[in-house]
Amino acid sequence: MLEGKIIKALSGFYYVLYDQRLIQCRGRGVFRKNKITPLVGDEVVFQAENDQEGYILEVKDRKNELVRPPIANVDLAILVFSAVEPDFSPVLLDRFLVLVEFNHIKPLICITKMDLTNDEQKRSIFNYAEEYKRAGYEVILTSSETEAGIDRLTPHLNDKISVFAGQSGVGKSSLLNVLKPELELKTGHISSYLGRGKHTTRHVELIKIGNGLVADTPGFSSLDFSGIEAEDLTYCFPDIQQASDLCKFRGCLHVSEPKCGVKEKVEAGEIPRYRYEHYLDFLQEIKDRKPRY
Ligand SMILES: Nc1nc2c(ncn2[C@@H]2O[C@H](COP(=O)(O)OP(=O)(O)OP(=O)(O)O)[C@@H](O)[C@H]2O)c(=O)[nH]1
Ligand SMILES: [Mg+2]
Numbered sequence: 453m454l455e456g457k458i459i460k461a462l463s464g465f466y467y468v469l470y471d472q473r474l475i476q477c478r479g480r481g482v483f484r485k486n487k488i489t490p491l492v493g494d495e496v497v498f499q500a501e502n503d504q505e506g507y508i509l510e511v512k513d514r515k516n517e518l519v520r521p522p523i524a525n526v527d528l529a530i531l532v533f534s535a536v537e538p539d540f541s542p543v544l545l546d547r548f549l550v551l552v553e554f555n556h557i558k559p560l561i562c563i564t565k566m567d568l569t570n571d572e573q574k575r576s577i578f579n580y581a582e583e584y585k586r587a588g589y590e591v592i593l594t595s596s597e598t599e600a601g602i603d604r605l606t607p608h609l610n611d612k613i614s615v616f617a618g619q620s621g622v623g624k625s626s627l628l629n630v631l632k633p634e635l636e637l638k639t640g641h642i643s644s645y646l647g648r649g650k651h652t653t654r655h656v657e658l659i660k661i662g663n664g665l666v667a668d669t670p671g672f673s674s675l676d677f678s679g680i681e682a683e684d685l686t687y688c689f690p691d692i693q694q695a696s697d698l699c700k701f702r703g704c705l706h707v708s709e710p711k712c713g714v715k716e717k718v719e720a721g722e723i724p725r726y727r728y729e730h731y732l733d734f735l736q737e738i739k740d741r742k743p744r745y
């Protein structure tokens with residue numbers, strides 16, 4: 453029995469990376485045994501029938517599992533935002549950060565298209581970058597046009613499964629093309645027409661970039677907070693979580709409770725007010741959510 457990682461799933465076959473080779477496997481036994489459908493990213497135990505084919509016997513415990521796109525064991529989410537075209541959106545960034553933290557994935561903030569910014573826009577982005585670093589995040593500023601900052605991005609991919617996430621048109625495919633020119637991914641409007649709106653059943657595949665594996669489809673195609681409860685939200689904001697140690701009441705939601713450490717840090721300017729406001733907006737969104745049956 454051997455162990456490997458599924459890097460592609462297509463028409464009933466799972467392609468398991470083992471010792472630099474791809475073994476085409478069937479899921480025989482797995483479904484009946486532990487009722488688990490193998491996913492791209494899974495660590496599996498398999499039996500080889502020869503050096504090209506085999507069958508999967510067991511799926512190892514997952515550290516996380518994304519639904520759309522279906523990938524397991526994602527280590528890093530590269531949250532791609534453009535500085536301009538479209539303008540940088542802190543509220544959308546905070547939304548992605550919550551989803552990523554909730555799924556126990558490490559986020560990396562990448563703000564790209566820096567070549568298109570004027571001085572004032574640069575200052576604003578530098579300022580945001582500082583604030584997000586202070587909140588505990590890693591931030592990298594890049595341009596796919598000039599390739600500035602790309603060398604700082606590459607080492608983060610090593611020895612991990614990564615997904616790129618971000619709204620349409622921010623420059624995800626352009627970044628991947630710079631990281632791996634052989635990919636020749638379509639950029640501009642074409643990819644949006646092909647990839648968005650309809651439930652495409654196209655397969656997910658992990659591609660090798662440097663020493664890491666990167667999903668070829670954008671992570672987090674749904675941005676709603678289903679599954680996240682009001683009490684979870686504090687833990688999805690590392691800066692708010694840290695400040696909450698100082699809250700007088702356990703279970704403080706930092707809204708109107710007295711002696712709230714979070715509100716004190718906001719007043720003192722140590723937590724940016726917009727982060728706190730996004731927290732409140734998201735909390736309200738969760739509270740307003742209709743129960744689903
Ligand atoms: N000047 C400049 N243009 C960029 C940069 N990155 C991307 N673009 C342009 O922005 C547009 C959108 O880039 P894409 O890479 O296709 O964006 P995407 O995030 O993959 O978009 P979807 O596939 O729709 O999700 C294209 O016209 C790119 O040429 C950059 O760093 N600088
Ligand atoms: Mg794209």
Ligand SMILES: [Zn+2]
Pocket residue numbers: 696699700704705706707709711712713714715
């Ligand atoms: Zn509080």
